Amino acid sequence: MTIPSGKAVTYLGTYGSWYKVSYGGKTGYVSSQYVKVSTTTTPTTSTGTGRTIVIDAGHGGNDPGAVYGSTYEKVIAFDIAARLASTLSNTYGYNARMTRTNDVYLSLAQRVELTKSYKGSAFVSLHANSSTNTSYHGHEVLVPTGESYTTNPYISASRSLGASINRELGARIPTIRNRGVKYQNVYVVGKNSVPSTLVEYGFISNANDRSHLTSTTYRQRMADATASGIHQFMSTYK
Ligand SMILES: [Zn+2]
Known part of the structure; x- marks a missing residue:
């Protein structure tokens, strides 16, 4: 032929x-x-271009974080963190680095130091809330205040990062109340040196939130919403 x-x-x-x-x-x-x-060349939909995102699973080791019965904040945070790292690298092409890759204790200063040594472009810390008042519920993100406590030079970028994640969580998981974006002095956010935010995915002390936090389906959804929020922020942040 x-x-x-x-x-x-x-x-x-x-x-x-x-x-x-x-x-x-x-x-x-x-x-x-x-x-x-x-x-x-395989067409790629990712624009992560290998930039490093530091994923910080809150607590760990002999610091369990919030505890409600057999529900441990450190376990929930780690599981969402691992899912988030996987989505960030597999779907978006980022270099996702976790501050802890197993159940160990890290000081807050160590988490900030690791962001530097990993040459991170952004930092996201993952947590779950708790209260003695079991009616408190909802997810929120914590971003830097403008007070002198904040030495992070990226106040406005950190707020954009937090808002982007919060918007995605609100849109993708409407069955958890959206408590919004809170300005708060938090060490790993305020003392970091890259755009940083801390996500509280819900209250383990609240029945509705806990049913989401203990569900692998919802943990995946939380991770995917967070990854999308990070990616939207990173797409506008050079
Ligand atoms: Zn915590």
Whole structure:
């Protein structure tokens, strides 16, 4: 058969000066002098371009965080963090680094230090809330205040990052109340040196929130909403 000039064929192998190719459902050999070889790049939908996002699972080791019965904040935070890291790297192409990759204790200062040594472009800390008042419920994000406590030079970018995550969580998980964006002095946010926010995914002391926080389906949804919020922020932040 004849292959018209300029048509693309699929390269299957080299045999001497011949290429084995497939074209139009047929397989055969063409002289290599008539074929221009080009490499195809897999089209990518990700624009993460390898920038590093530091994912901080709150608490760990002998610091369980909030505890309600057999529900531990450190376990919930770690599970969402691992899902988030996976979505960020697999779906968006970021280099996701976790401050802790198992159940160990890290000081707040260590978490901030790790952001530096990982050369992170953004930092997100993952937590669950708790209260003695079991009617308190909802998710929220904490962003830096303008008070002198904040030494993070990225106050406004941190607020954008937090707002972006909060918007995605609100849109994707409407069955948890959205408590919004809170300005609060939090060490890992205020003392960090990159755009930073802390997410409280819900109250483990509240029955409705707890049913979400202990569900792997909802943890995945929380991770995906957070990843989308991070990505929307990063797309506008150079
Ligand atoms: Zn916490």
